[in-house]
Amino acid sequence: MSDSVFFVTCPKGVEYLLADELRTFGMEPVRNAPAGVWAEGPLESGYRACLWSRLANRVILHIDEVSATSGDELYDGVVHLDWQQHVPANGSFRVMFLGQNEAIRNTQYGAQRVKDGIVDRMRSSSGQRPSVDAKTPDVTISARLNRGxxxxxxxxxxxxxxxxxxxxxxxxxxxxxxxxxxxxxxxGWPELVKAGGDFIDPMCGSGTLAIEAALMALDIAPGRNTDRFGFETWPGHLPELWLQLRQEAERRAHEGKQGELPRIAGYDQDSRVIATAWKNIQRAGLDGLVHVECRSVEDLALDGEWAEQGLVLTNPPYGERLSERKELGALYRSLGEAVKAAVPGWRLGVFTGAPEFGKSVGLRSYKQYNLFNAKLPAQLLLFSVDDASAMTPREPGIPGEVQPRIANEERAAMLRNRLKKNLKTIGQWARKQGIECYRLYDADMPEFALAIDIYDGRVHVQEYAAPKSVDERSARERLAEALAVIPDALGVEREDIVCKHRQRQSGTSQYEKQAASGEFFNVHEHGCALKVNLKDYLDTGLFLDHRPVRHWIQQHASGKRFLNLFCYTGAATVHAAVGGASRSLSLDMSKTYVKWAEDNLALNRIDARHHKVEQADCLAWLAAKPTPDQRFDLIFMDPPTFSNSARMAGVLDIQKDHGKLVRQAMQRLTSEGLLIFSNNFRRFKLDEALEQEFAIEEVSRDTIDKDFQRNARIHRCWHIRHKV
Structure with missing residues (x-):
């Protein structure tokens, strides 16, 4: 039997774990997508994933892909497929439709056109028409629309x-x-189980972590108690194969309970949720194997014999209200004190939507994972409970120096209305384009000199330096109003807003940390995953205005040798590599950004042997004589406007020095290659002599997306080629 193609969905941020799990079922992952993994394997591996996956949401057997730039085109593609092998002629089906574009603007319309195509094809083929059942269908058809x-x-x-x-x-x-x-x-719970470790959740709620820990430790299939899977009434179903897999799962569940079992316990101070946890344990068939009781965090002291190593893993309250957040520091501090006293030598994991309170635990976190709890960004913080990790508990400061406050309701209302209007226009455009990160507001109103950017649900606010005509007190008052208005206008929590003061940088100051949160998270752009950090540096790791330039590079990089000068965090290199560049070299003088660029390449599983990042002074590197291997088909050069870093060979003034930089870069460009030269100096004028030497085309207008059209001189950009 030939291999099938599957798309397996999962919670956002779990893709790499899921890919590893799918390999154990006999699938070979092909590529990761946001909240899912594409993989290939036999049908048996799809059955195994349904029965055994601890991470998946849905396992979708890929049927085909059709064009869908319009409703009619979608229908034509669907109606030409052979649906008899997937939908029972005298049975029922439903369509789960996701996505939209300019022609197909809602999922209900998209689902209806798919249903029409399936029904019409089956009626013309067999004369029978399957029925549509939205609640208990025989089969479910998945339809996912993306970019036409x-x-x-x-x-x-x-x-x-x-x-x-x-x-x-x-x-x-x-x-x-x-x-x-x-x-x-x-x-690391599976490894701890093998080593004889135990498990505790001191704030267990309804017991989910403790139950999943037990299922994992006892080798019990998570789908063991499922009444019916979607494939069991599918015309292509193999009942004998499925029976064998169910029998294997029963055998493994029986064997899993025969050996020495770990102690697994959950505690919570709320007796009501403990009662719910007991019922969940009984329904999971773990009665007598998982213990829960009503107990506060402070009373974690253990009775009986517990292993010398184990895992304390918990999901404390996030403190969604300000009054609740004031109590979080004490709760996290109590948790730290309790585990240090009760389980020295163990491991502690805290999954939290308020990671800034991790410092209150009194232990240094050795690992942080960015995940999502539903749509809420969260982190898993891991700690070793030992003396070497101990630190003085610290309370997080209140984000930002300015506290939200409205002094002038009429002025605040103007900003609120503008933000809502922009969210409706620019936000809607971004969603249709599949853009997660975009500029929503750029000093649209002189009273509020701010740039407001959206990063996949989080808000990055940059306060421009006020002109001398505006006194500092008035500027701070208006910033306070903006911070008060933004959460309501954009539908975000105050904790999801990061505010910075923007001013001209020189030397290495643009590389210096503004904070030390370590809060990186991943965003996606045209199929590329990129790390960003909204808090720790002046810039976030992604220049949003260059989005079209990066996309152009991605579309034209196939088979080319790519050079990225002044590469920053390497986003353009990621796009080139994903677009099929044969090799690349990325240069920047900052160790911080070189490491960041390497992380971005690794995040996209790009081969470091062919795509290298090096710390180098680009001025000195360009001034040196090119070696034979330093010839490139595509070069991207976006230098800073000014830099006088001590690590550089000289001072860079882009207006004064750009002619030399362009000529040196062109020495490394192949005869038919292209140099993309860009900078953001507002008063920049291109050296006229360059136009006599090279074929130059300004493409600035084509590199400005809708979210930057109000500030069309955010950057200038040229395509430069050798004259024939």
């Missing part, structure tokens, strides 16, 4: 696999089961 292409598949799972069947009642804000499993894997 519709991916069609059969949902083998039939329901979200995070629903194991044991949790019918819920505590307060419970974790989904597959996210809990991801936390356990990231915290």
């Amino acid at each position: 292409r519709l991916s069609l598949g059969l949902d083998l799972s039939g329901h979200s696999l995070h629903m194991r069947g044991y949790r019918t009642e819920k505590g307060v804000a419970p974790l989904k089961e597959n996210l809990a499993a991801a936390l356990l894997l990231r915290a």
